[in-house]
Amino acid sequence: MSLVFSFLASIGRGTLHIFEEVGNLTFFIISTIGNLFKSPFYFKEFLRSVVSIGFFSLPVIGLTALFTGGALALQIYSGGSRFNSESAVPAIVSIGMVRELGPVLCGLMIAGRVGSAIAAEIGTMKVSDQLDALVTLSTNPKQYLVIPRVAAATLVLPVLTGVGDILGIMGGFLVGTLKLDFSSQTYLNQAVQFLETADVVSGLVKGAVFGFIVATVGCYCGFRSGMGARGVGKATTQAVALSSILIIASNFVLTEIFF
Amino acid sequence: MSKPLIQLQEISKSFGENHVLKKLDLTINVGESVALIGGSGTGKSVALKIILGLYHPDSGHVLINGERSKPPFEGFLSQIGMLFQGGALFDSLPVWKNVAFKLLRDRKKYSVGEARKIAEEKLERVGLGSEVADLYPAELSGGMQKRAGLARAIADSPKILFFDEPTTGLDPIRAANISALIREIVDENSATALTVSHDMTCVKQIADKVHFLKGGNIAWSGTETEFEHISEGTIYHFVKGLPDPTEVES
Numbered sequence: 001m002s003l004v005f006s007f008l009a010s011i012g013r014g015t016l017h018i019f020e021e022v023g024n025l026t027f028f029i030i031s032t033i034g035n036l037f038k039s040p041f042y043f044k045e046f047l048r049s050v051v052s053i054g055f056f057s058l059p060v061i062g063l064t065a066l067f068t069g070g071a072l073a074l075q076i077y078s079g080g081s082r083f084n085s086e087s088a089v090p091a092i093v094s095i096g097m098v099r100e101l102g103p104v105l106c107g108l109m110i111a112g113r114v115g116s117a118i119a120a121e122i123g124t125m126k127v128s129d130q131l132d133a134l135v136t137l138s139t140n141p142k143q144y145l146v147i148p149r150v151a152a153a154t155l156v157l158p159v160l161t162g163v164g165d166i167l168g169i170m171g172g173f174l175v176g177t178l179k180l181d182f183s184s185q186t187y188l189n190q191a192v193q194f195l196e197t198a199d200v201v202s203g204l205v206k207g208a209v210f211g212f213i214v215a216t217v218g219c220y221c222g223f224r225s226g227m228g229a230r231g232v233g234k235a236t237t238q239a240v241a242l243s244s245i246l247i248i249a250s251n252f253v254l255t256e257i258f259f
Numbered sequence: 260m261s262k263p264l265i266q267l268q269e270i271s272k273s274f275g276e277n278h279v280l281k282k283l284d285l286t287i288n289v290g291e292s293v294a295l296i297g298g299s300g301t302g303k304s305v306a307l308k309i310i311l312g313l314y315h316p317d318s319g320h321v322l323i324n325g326e327r328s329k330p331p332f333e334g335f336l337s338q339i340g341m342l343f344q345g346g347a348l349f350d351s352l353p354v355w356k357n358v359a360f361k362l363l364r365d366r367k368k369y370s371v372g373e374a375r376k377i378a379e380e381k382l383e384r385v386g387l388g389s390e391v392a393d394l395y396p397a398e399l400s401g402g403m404q405k406r407a408g409l410a411r412a413i414a415d416s417p418k419i420l421f422f423d424e425p426t427t428g429l430d431p432i433r434a435a436n437i438s439a440l441i442r443e444i445v446d447e448n449s450a451t452a453l454t455v456s457h458d459m460t461c462v463k464q465i466a467d468k469v470h471f472l473k474g475g476n477i478a479w480s481g482t483e484t485e486f487e488h489i490s491e492g493t494i495y496h497f498v499k500g501l502p503d504p505t506e507v508e509s
Contacts, residue, residue, distance in 0.1 A: 048351075129347035132313050135412075136341040136421075137361050138333065239286075 028220045035147055042148050049152035053114050053215075057160060060109050065164035069097055069171025070107060077180050089180065090190035093172035097196060099205045099258075102165040104251050106157060107210030111243040115218040118149055119239035122222025123232035131223075142223075150215040157211025158204040165203060202258035209254060211245050217243040262325030264289045264419070264451050265310055271475075272305055272318035278369060281304050281475030282319065292445050292452040294462040298497065299470035303455040304344075304423055306472070307431040310453070311341065311421065335419075340412035344424040346404035348396035348411070353424040355392035358410045381410040385440060402433050409437070413444055420445060426461045459498050463487060471497065 032143055073093050080086045122145055125131050134141045176182040218239045226234035266286040271278070279302040287293050295303045309321060310316040314328030320327050323335050348357045358378035362369045363427045369377070379389040385406040396404055405428070412420060424436035425441060438461040445465070454465050462469060469486040471479035471494045479494040489495050496503040 124350075128345055129343045130349055132308070132311075133341070133343055133347035133349070135313060135331065136311055136336060136339060137364070138337045139360075139364065140331075 024224070025217075025220055028223075029216055031142070032146055032150055032216055032219075035143055036151060037048040038143065040143065042144055043085055045144065045148035046152055049149045050156055050259070052117075053110070053149070053153050053211075054156035054160060057110060057113055058119045058163065060113055061106055061160050061164045062167050063121065064105050064109050064173040065067075065102065065166075065168040067098070068101055069093060069168035069173075070175040071171075072096060072101065072168070073172035073175040073180065083207075086180075087190070089176055090172065090187045092183065093176075094169050094191040094195050095199055097168035097172070097208045098199045098252075099166045100203075100255070102168055103203045103206035103210060104247065106161045106164045106207060107214065107247040107251075108244055110153070110157060110211065111214045111217075111240055111247060115214040115239045115243045116236045118215060118218030119221040119225070120232055120236045122219060123225030123235040126223065126225050127227050127232060145222075146216075146219040149219060150212060153211035153215035155206050155211070157214075160209040161203055161207030165200075198258070202254070205253060205258075206254050207240075212245045213250065217246065261289060263287060263322070264324060265453075266320075266322035266325075267306065267309065268320045268322065270304070270306070270309060270316045270321070272309065272314060272316050278475060280309075280316070283472075283476050285470065285477065289435070289451055290449055292442075292450075292454070292465055292467045294456060294466035294469045296456060296459075296462055296469060297478075299457075301472045302475060303472055307421060307423055307453065307455050311336070311339075312409060338415070338417055339419040339421060340417040341421040342405070342408050342412045342423065342425055344427055346401075346408035348404055348407055350396055353393050354382070354387075354399070354407050355379065357396065357407060358414050360411060361415055370467075377414060378410070381414050382407065384413070384444075385410045386436070390444055397495045402429050405437065408420055409440070411464060413448075416448055418448060418450050420448075420450050420452040422452065422456070422465075424456055424458075425454060425465075426456065426458045434458060434461060437461075441465050460498065470480070 073089055076089045076092045077086055080088055122131075125145075131141045132143060173184070173187050173191065176187045177184045221235040221239035221242065225231050261287050263286045265285075265287040267283055269282040269284060270280050271282055272280040279300075282305060283302070284305065285295075295306060297303050305314060305425075309316050312321075312328075312332045316509060317402070321332075322328065323332060328335070343416050348354070349360070354362070355375055355378040356363065358381055359369075359374040362374040362377060363371070375392070379392055382389060382392060387403060387410065391399065391403065391407070396407070399407060405425070409425070412422075422441060426437055429437060438458075440454075442465050444450070452465070454462065456462050456465075463483065463486070466483050466486075468482055469480070470477050473493060479492065481489070490497060495501075
């Protein structure tokens, strides 16, 4: 009987913990949005974040998009050839990259590269008293650390998504012209012809939302980090896992909205 | 008589089942240099963090200048300097920007050049040459980080200073130097100071008044002279590093 009770108690504890985390994260997101428009705005920290999130992520985003575009072209050609639709490869690659794969891959790669780094940096600051030091130096740690990172990620991710879209289409173009015997003129014409402004806008909006998610979750996990190296490690893992799940889930919601 | 600068009234604080502070009362008057001593885990640093508004007490009140305050104590924090146990320097900034952090926030009062000049002066003051100004904290030894932390604490010559274990992790000579330096700075600025420490030599050098924390409350209080001549009780055993016969070993 006691085993049943302890089993039920563990389910109850787990459920309460999930609700607590959801509540805390929601409160953190709301306070972050509120603080985005408050002064002081630490512009140097913002610029530093733009460079570290945006510029230094370009190689990762570029290579991921390029290879994914190429693989997509091969897969669509393989599937399309079963019902004589090989000619749809350029259009589907460009629409697929711009509407879906570009922003999602960009968000996930940034979650791995930047979300983890933000959580680790803030977590380490917490365990080494640097967050408390900020308070004693009359500086609000959230205003100083969270707002510049969230603002930078939200503004930079659409740019990275745009770069990823272009390189993804280029990957498809290279595979299409070098391996699948498309003429370069035909491929480019078809890739652009069926692309609409709404496709591009929806992809860029997704990028901005994913940027907001990655930075906010990274900061949240850093601030909630436990003590010691183990605590920081756990916070880093949580930041990547949580932001990846939220990116996938919000991608579905956004796709529904733009459908 | 003027109001005490800081007063803790019946402060209690628990972490889970661990009741760290139990109705702690503590008063610090203007111009006093007070030391809070006690064994590990007796709540010295917790009391300090409650004064700074970094922890919220479960019950009780914090009075600043006789007025009940609720964190964040923004006006109060703008007047203080704090030395953390590990220095707590910001890894992403060079040493001089760490020292001048507060000055650089107040750009109406200090230009970047002026802030750097003051930072270098303060670094000299704590025995670090200006050659460390452009290094990053990770490039400094533990003792140098602590001294840079002290330079940051005194950057805008505050009238209220807090020191959390200022000599922990330093060799005896450096510890004595830091203690002497702290005493000098406190006297120079006629500052009010609260020091949390395990180091009895440091306490004797820095403090005018000593409070011994045990079981979540003040178990002994006295002046530095009384502290020097203490000859019995739990605090005597603590100061001399002897086992306390009143304590049953678990």
